[in-house]
Structures are given as structure tokens and as C-alpha cells.
Amino acid sequence: MTITYGGDPIDRFQRRSKSERRKGTGKKCQCGEDRPLALLPGSTPTLCASCDRLSKGRSPVDDHHPAGKTNHPTTVPIWANDHRAVLSDAQYDWPNETWKNPSGTPTLAVAAWFRGYLETSEYLAGDFLLRGVRFLERLEPFLRKRLGANWWRGTELEEFAPKRKQEREVPHAK
């Protein structure tokens, strides 16, 4: 999953290329995680941030500052791997002035809130909604195979079935 709202594509490419290189070819965590930004460089065996936390008895969840620490203290709990590979990565694409907001200007702070909201909601939409979509689309053929073509008829789920126009009889042609 990649979230981008502007930013220099060359910077983004450079960042990813470097992290890919640091990862080493073909490496992944035992949990299957292979996104370079989620893996800990130089770890042997290769570990992702979440597994690393779990192995140390710590929470695998990070507190993400959607608007950046300097712009708003609100945090959202995010799975550490996603925090590193998706949301923090997206913040690198922000204009530096907005992210760091060194002068503390309210306009850039508000811009950062909006950016943070957009990115976090896109992340959640991707994580929750898209995952749900994928689940349903895979469930359908499974149910059809198990219960037949009209598996929902006569069940409580029938009320969710789309209503169709009744087929009308076609008059015979003269």
C-alpha cells in the first residue's frame, strides 16, 4: 500500500531504493513481512519491527502522529510495520516546512492536520474497507460452491439481495 499526496517522486524513489538495498535481496521476516521499510536493517535473522517488539515483550503497535509531532499531539495506534512502511513514509513526501513547521505557523499546522487526516483515513480505508471488499469477493464463490447458486434464498440474508424487475412476457411477433 502506498499513500502519496504530492511530494517529489524522485525523493520517494530514492528513499525506497535505499531501503530496498539495505534490506538485502530476497530477505523477509519469518512472519512473511518483506517490505523494506518494515524490516530492521542488519537484523539476523531478518526481523520486522512488529516481530522485534513482540520478541522483546513490547507492544507491536506504535503511536502515530497523523499531523506530525510538532503540529498536533494527537496519536493513533498503528501496527508498527505499517507505521514505518506506510504512514511515516508518506510523511516524508510532505513539504519539509509543513512537517517540521519550525516557525510554528498555524496555517502550516492546519495543512498538516488535513494531510494527516487524509493519509490516516486512506490508510484505514485501505486496511479495513478494501480488506472487507476482498473478503466478500472471495466468500461468494466459496458459498456458491458449498451451498449452490442461490445459496441466499430462504435465508435471513435474502433481504440484502438486489431486487430485480419481474420478467415480462414478450408478445408473439406477427
Add this chain to the structure above:
Amino acid sequence: MPNNPTPLALAVRVFPVHEPSNKSEHKNKKWRLPNAMFVFDTETRTDAAQRLTFGSYRFLVNGKLKQEALFYANDLPGKDRKTLEYYVADQRKRAQKSGEIPLLLLTKREFLKQFYKAVYKGRALLVGFNLPFDLSRIAFASRSARGRFAGGFSLAPWSYVKNGVERPDNHRPGVGIKHIDSKRALKGFTSRYRPDDTDLIPEDSVTGQPEKGYKFRGHMLDLRTLAFALTDRGYSLESACKAFGVEHGKRHVTKHGVVTFSYVDYNRRDVQATSELAVALLAEYAKHPINLQPTKAYSPASIGKAYLRAMGIVPILQRKPEFPLRYVGFAQTAFFGGRTSAHIRKVPVPVVSVDFLSMYPTVNGLMDLWKFVIAKEIRVVTGCQCKIEKFLRSLTPQALFNPLTWRKLRAFVKIVPDGDLLPSRAKYSSASNDFQVALNHIYAKDGPAADGVWYSLPDVAASVLLTGKVPKIVDAFKLVPAGKLANLKPVRFCGQVYVDPRTQDLFRTVIEQRKSKTNYSGMTKEGVVRLDKSLKVFASATSYGIYAEMNREESEKRVKIQCQGIGPEPYECSVLHPEVPGEFCFPPLASLITGAARLMLALLEHSVAKLSGTYAMEDTDSMAIVATETGGFVACKGGNLRTTQGKEAVRALTWKQVRQIVSMFETLNPYDRNIIPGSVLKIEDDNFDPKTGKQRQLHCLAISAKRYSLFLKSKNGSQVLLTEGKNNAKDRWSRHGLGHLLNPTDPEAPDRNWTRSVWEQIVRNPLGLP
């Protein structure tokens, strides 16, 4: 011996002894094509200095355009800068409506920052057409390169300003460029001061750990080089776009060097065409199942060698490092290139032009040399001079028309020449004072046998054929292949043609597959043309050159190297530019192949001479035989016959006699006759009118080796050069030795059509035309 033979020192090539390199191991490493491309092009002033005015780049990730920008030189006049600003503002307005990527306008410094991030830090593919030129335009300074690029340039694109003085930035890499020839150059980043840890991680690193001393050289793809490697043809951006079916090809602009909207459009279009051409060429390249970075495909031979590696073929000297190098040295001294001459000089004569079908693969096939390429080992059989002498004594032209005779030619002999007709390398002209190769009657100095010289047996056979005399042989050895390499595996050439090195002779198979229609079923017309060209290029690349490959190395001072030459022991010498044998270099094969090709031409010469005929010129695999439809005497200054008017003349064969000679070579066809029937000697298409298909009278004027023109004569006796698209399938005047010259009437014009006018004039003079 004649009364006064000219004493000349002969020069021979020697084999430089080097430790076997582990280059093949490096080449077996997998390489992934970067998913991002940085494509750029520059425009310059039109004066001699050609300083940068502006340029543009496109940055693409996974084939999608992510950024496009114009950049301009620091010293671009304000008026021109304004033009660029207006252009960009205009484009951005349009982009807002159309959803295009908005164009950026950057200074050269800002551009170099993007370039650095994308190409060096991010390791994107840097793409350009004639990349060295564009790289030199964005450089701030240059100097002579050292080390890997010694003999070339080291460019410094990045600079910094201190106390008002601009200096090269040592914290950024330089760009090293060393030209191999007009189409190819070695390119790469040079080292920089204090590289970051991520810059020290090798491309194929499994650990992701930095390695001290590693230098990232960059992924620099010059499309001119890649197009040449794929087709063995030189292209301009325009012709390459046409040849590879690029949708948005090159456009033209009325005036170069002046910054206008249309000139910026032209530049952006060039970058777009270049990026589309890159996609097309990389797609074409991906059809080859080989493990070779496209950035390192410098020539068809590079691709050919990668195929051999893919088939599991290990270079001969690597598979058996203890192979006695003295025999390699002997064979190297016997090495000469193709036989080429102007036999009738500066006198136009009527001819029939003939050439051999794929000469080098053909002689490879006849001598069955593929067995050496896949042999587990190659054995040297010594002390066979008596057998070879006996073979030569029984050698007749008829025997040479028997293909089995050619398998007995896989040997080298040391002879003491006494008027034998052999190739020799000497300073024939005191004016030019350089070494040239010529076919001459050679006499050894009186005295001990130390004057013996090594020749390939085909060369000696040619001498026997043309002089009727067997030379004095003092030593000889022959080569015998034994066993087969263990890990040979089949490949599908271009993903299309199946070749199994274990059971098929690659040299023969590739030529047969070219002619076979079965491979082309279901393919588009362009696909057929491309596959055919690829096969042709592959056949010529792997059938000779790679066994003779020597790479010149640059060094700042003389170095001592060991060489194997005529003598059995190596000797040491000190040279400034040592040569290093190429990966598949094996001089015994190279010498046998070119020797056999010369023998083939000698056999043709003998066949012509037997009918009292002669020829105007010969070049490696072709000959212009003096012939007319009815034959007879042709006036020719210097000829040894006389016309009825008493003029010096030569005898022209009849067209029928030429056809008879052609049919004699049918026995030497080593290919599957169902696919390639008939003779390996062909009457060239030039001899036939493209409209009627009837044979027409060609004339030839040769002025020196490789410099000749074929032409027709009009009714009023004036010359009509054979010209592509006009009266022939291709131009038939030589451009040899003219490549370095600009158009004398318009030095800016890129086309080479002016060479035609030069030849028109050259031909008119001897014809007595004004």
C-alpha cells in the same frame, strides 16, 4: 628466388599471457532492471564549443511518467530564460485542464540535484541517445581519466562555489567515459569522497551491508549502443525510432540553437521518443534468454557471448587453464583478417559480383569447429609434419571441392617460405610507415631454420593451390577435440528458435534457421525481419570475432607483460597499451576460421584463373569477377593480353562460365539441403534488374582494398551508381575510410549521401567523362 626480393621485416601478432580472469563468475550474477528510468536530452549552441543552452528530462517509474522538467544553463541569456518560463507557465495551464504532469523549470544546479538523487542515490536507469555527448554537456569540468577509464575523460558534473570560484565537488562522483568507437563507450560513475553507507551496498547484496571499496558505477544505458548491439547497425534517434516502431518518433525543427517554443517542443519530443525507444529496445532485449545487463551489451558479440554462457559453454582457456600456451602463441602469429584486395586498380571493368553465403559460419561448418567449442578438452597432436606434407602433396582443387578435405585442415605448420604465396604483415609503404597485410611471395632469409614462420594449414593449402608448390615444413601440430562439456543446455534464441548445443552445430543451425520459414509462422512482418536480423547478427558474432577478441588497456606508464609468439618459450616485453585477451579468445580457432575463408577465396580465384579469367576486387567473402554476357577481351591498362587493336587487355569470362563456377561450390554447402539448397557461392542480387529480374551488366572500379564502387553504364556511356531505392536494394559504393569526415559542402548535415558525389567523380575520371 628472384634476383632482387625486397627485404622486409615481417610482424606477427603475439598472445599476451594473463591469469585467467573470473569475469564469467561476475557475469553469472543476476541483475535486475531498475524500475525507474531517468531520460534526458540536452540542446546546445550551434558553434564549435556546443555549450549547453537547455535540456529536459523525464522520470518514469514502472513505465509511468512521474516527473518532467526543463533545465537551463547558468549562462542562458535572460531573453531565452523568459521564453522557457513562458513555455512552462503555458504548459502548466494546459496540464491543469488535461490532467497531464505539470512541467517544472529548473536551473542546471537543481537539475543536477535531481539527477544525483535519481541516478546515483536511487540507482535508476539513466537513459539517453548518444549519452556521452549529453553527459559532457552537463559537466562543469573535465580531465583525462585514470584507472578504469584511462584514455578517456573524467567529467565533473557537480560543483560548488567558494570565495566566488566554482570548483568540482569531490563529495559527488565524477562520470568516466572512454570511447570504444563511434557507437560505443564505457561509462560509469567514478568514486567520491566519503560515500554514504547505502552507496557502498553492492547491487546484488544479500546481506544489505556496505562493502568497503565498493563503487557504484551507475546503470547508464546508451540506446545508440543497445540498438547497435541488437542489430549490428548504426542508428540515429530518428532511424532507431522507425526501426523499432516507436509511436512518438523524432520530430524536426527548422532552426537549432535558438530557444523558441517549437525548439522546446522538439527537445521534449526527443526525450519522449528516447523513453519510448528505451521501452521498445528493452522489450526486444528481454526476448534474449541471457544474463547480461543491457547497459553492458556493447555489441552483437556481447550478446553472442552471453548466449554461449547461457548454453553452459565455458571459454576454452578457462575450461583447461593448463592448455599449453605455446600453441596458442603459434596460432596467434598465424592470425590474419579477411582477404581483401583491389586486383585491377583504377580501371573500370565489366564484372559479375559474387559472394559466399555466411562465409564464417560456412567454413566453421565445413571444418566442424563447433566440436571444439563444446569439447571437454582440446588436445594438441605434435610431430605430424610428415603427414601434413603428404596431405599437401596430394592436394588438388578437386580435393578442396570435397567437404571432407576441410576437416583435415585443422592444423598449423611452421614453414621456411621460399616463394610461397602467403599473407604477411609488413611496412610495405615507407610513406605511410604502418603495418599492412598483403598476400605476397615470401622468401626466408638464407640461413638457419629460425626463419620459419607459423601459418594455418588453410593458408598453406591456398599457397599450394595457387603456386603448385609445397613449402618446406619444419614443424606442425594439429588440434583434436575430445569429449563434451558436462553442463551444456539448450536455449531458445530470441524466445523463438530452439538450439541444443549438445546435438546441433550452432553455426550451421543458426544459418539454417534463418532460411527456414517454419520459425516465422504466426509472426508479424516486423517480427520476422527482426528475428532474421538477430539470427544473422548472432551467427556472425559467434562464428569468428569472439575467438580473436583482444582488448587494449590504457596505462600511464609502460608495463611488462609475458607473450607467446613464434618461439616455444614466452618472452617479456614492455608496452604502453597492453592487450588483454577477450573472454572467449582462442587464437587457434580464429586463425583457422579466417584462414579457411581466405582459402575459399583462393579456390574461387583458382577457378576463375583456370578459365583464363581474372577479377577486379575481392573482399573477405565476395569477388567481382571480370565477365560480360558473351565474354572476350576487355581493354585494361596493365593487362597481360592484347586486343586486336593492340591495347592491353584482360579476358572477361561469360556470364555462363561464372554460373558454372558458382555451381562448382555446391559440393561445399554444409547446410541442410532441404532448407538451403544449391551453392554456397551466390551471384549477388546487384547483378539483376530489380524490376525485370534479368541479369544486367555491372561495372566495377576499385581504387584500393575495400574501396570500390559497382555501377551501371547508361546508353551514353556515363556511370550510374547502384543506389538504394533507385536501381538497387542497397548502395554499392564503399564508405570505407570516410567515416571520420564531415560533409564537405554542409558540415552540419548528418547524412552520408555526399560520399555518393565523391564516388561519382572518382568513377567519371577513368571513364574519360568530364
